[in-house]
Amino acid sequence: MTFTQKLNTAWQSQQSLLMVGLDPDAARLPASLQGKPDAIYQFCTAIVDATAPYVCGFKPQIAYFAALRAEEQLEAICQYILKHHPHLPLVLDAKRGDIGSTAEQYAREAFERYGADAVTLSPYLGFESVQPYLSWKDKGVVLLCRTSNPGSAALQMIEDAKGEPLYLRVASMVAQEWNADGQCALVVGATYPEELAKVRARVGDMPLLVPGIGAQGGDIPATVKAGSDSQGMGMMINSSRAILYARKGDDWAHASAEAARETRDAINAARAALASD
Template structure:
């Protein structure tokens, strides 16, 4: 199935909008994993297996793997998710953005090397930097729109013909760029009013929403602002608040408790 079809099926089957972010930092791993050559894979696999009953997707952030020379462990991890938890899409959080010929290689990296179901991209260089990803049939492309970091306003709120720039990105994504029907947008939970505005522009397009948990986004405000009429349409991401919920060797069990609590809290407002 395509990314969008897989995502819709996952939302229905799991009754969850939770996306578990995988940002592995070896310095935060429990003692049992210290100095193990495959510690990143082992840590993330344990988190995935423990939280899968409560999630509808996973989002590994590529920088945490690449900085530790663990790209092979990222490949293993995504393969593990596909094999052991089929139907839960994997979004590779890479935020790529470059000219077309380079974007072709980034697309191959995301979809052929890592076999991700979707990838995050930066639209700053325009449609020709996004188009190569669309050539990979059925794969998703999630475009940065209104990000959760405070500095996002430096550019995203620039006035463009009477509209902030993030409005323009949302409208382009919904009306011109979505050639394969597999686009989504990143909109941060730290700005629920902007989530509501973007939802009004893009209709039922999926929104990847970081910013709850460690970044302090309000779950109720986020869900009420971003849900579709069917009570879905969102991949509400939590990373550190879940994967580092426990510091000891029972870290996976603690992550499961945190994931279940987050899922249930989200579902209160659907």
């Protein structure tokens, strides 16, 4: 199954647009795991198992693992997801951006070492930086477009001579020129629902990875209204910290499961309300 096929199947079978980000912060791990050599692995696999019934996929952020010298634990976590939850897409959040043989090695890292179904990339270097990933025909590439951070406007909102902002140029370029085999998706933040709606209108039913709900404050009904595709799906709405660290104490995994269920239900309530309008 290709990435987009696997994602579409997960949306349908799970009835969920929620993606859980795996961003393990050593300072916030449960007390019961502090000091254990495999604490990151134990924490993340417990979160995966607890939240799997409520999500459409998982998105480990590589920086959190690399900073802790825990890349081997990330490998093991990815293998765990692929073995125990093979129906759920695995998106490696790496935001790579380079060309030539370097990009080829980054692609091998994402798709061979970690077994990811898709990887996040920066489009700033142009098509040459994306092409090595697209040669993996069953894998996906998720390009930064209109990101959720406030400072992104300094570049992404720059307008060309025709008044078109850069983020919409990126959306058009990816949809019309780079997506020949249907492998592409875009990152568009929930914190900017107006821009999210413009991207959706520009790219049709292309999948969107949408960070910014939960700790970043993105509004779920506004996100669903702006970003849903023609089938009422089309998004991987990511939440990380609000789910990972839902509660301290011995019941932390259960609390994460409840947070994931509540977030999924809020998204589905917004979808139902939109469908009834």
